Amino acid sequence: MPGPLPWLPAYLVERRPETAAAATLVLGVPGWPGHLPGQHVDVRLTADDGYSTQRSYSLAAPDHGATVELTVQRVADGEVSPFLVDDLAIGDPVELRGPVGGWFVWSPTLPTRTLLVAGGSGVVPLMAMVRARHEAGAAAPMRLVYSVRTPDDVLYAAELERRGRLDEGLEIHVVHTRRAPPGDARPTGRLTREEIGSLAWPATEEVLTYVCGPTGFVDQVAGDLVALGYDDHRIRTERFGATGG
Amino acid sequence: MTDEHGEPAPLDGNGLGGVLGAFLGVDVTDAILVCDGCGRQQVLAALVVFGAGPGGVARCRGCSHVMLRVAEIRNELVVDLRGTTRLRLRRP
Structure with missing residues (x-):
């Protein structure tokens, strides 16, 4: 600055x-x-x-x-x-x-795996990271886990589907808490610790994690990640209130 | 911005980055603060903040001790750091 x-x-x-x-x-x-x-x-x-x-x-x-x-x-x-x-x-x-903000920032030059976890419109700053990775042609693996109420609430749905299909090393996982699209094998409901564990890399890997969403969501996910063995210092968080005003 | 009980919903220290940066000229969301209540070290971005924007109160994420009060009053920024034992800033 x-x-x-x-x-x-x-x-x-x-x-x-x-x-x-x-x-x-x-x-x-x-x-x-x-x-x-x-x-x-x-x-x-x-x-x-x-x-x-x-x-x-x-x-x-x-x-x-x-x-x-x-x-x-x-x-x-x-x-x-x-x-x-x-x-x-x-x-x-x-x-x-x-x-x-100098803390909740990501750079395409980071060599490590990046885990992004979004609750609702918390996906917005994480989308900037997905897009920056694409524009830079960065190779380090990235996973986005995006928790959202219904398919109608998914922001950037078409672009996320395309990025997940075309960008090497990028995985997109959308989980629905209230209503899932037809044919979705996952029962609707909140992200559980076990599910985060199965979608995230093992805690033994070097992973930089960004979690953004409503306060309750971020606290829950960050707590789950620490319980799964993730290093608290490698988890960056951004919370908003009820949803912004 | 309120929660289901009509209380202001907490944000985090990222929300104070704008007003502090406007006056201090450096980003302080990654500054490390040590809580006077419990000794926990945390970055400003992680503090629990009520009422971000032109001002707010930041509490320790560990023990809820008030660590920082910020108010923008006309052309002045007033920062009350009672509750913070140590503030560590990286060179920009």
């Missing part, structure tokens, strides 16, 4: 619906300094009367210059997310501060 983080003016360039409740916002940010997979930004909205509010959102794509992508999940009674998902118009301004 070259100096104090200023608020940067940004403009909505494109909105891509991802699910019924989530959209990816592509924002143009003149002077964007670049970022690493896993980092987030603070977004500030200011009303005409001067009232201002801010939220943190993960960056969904690797560094592509002066545009950044945020995937925002609409929280029903939220103050900010319904506005961003439904109402912000092309060309409308917001302010961004970032990139933020």
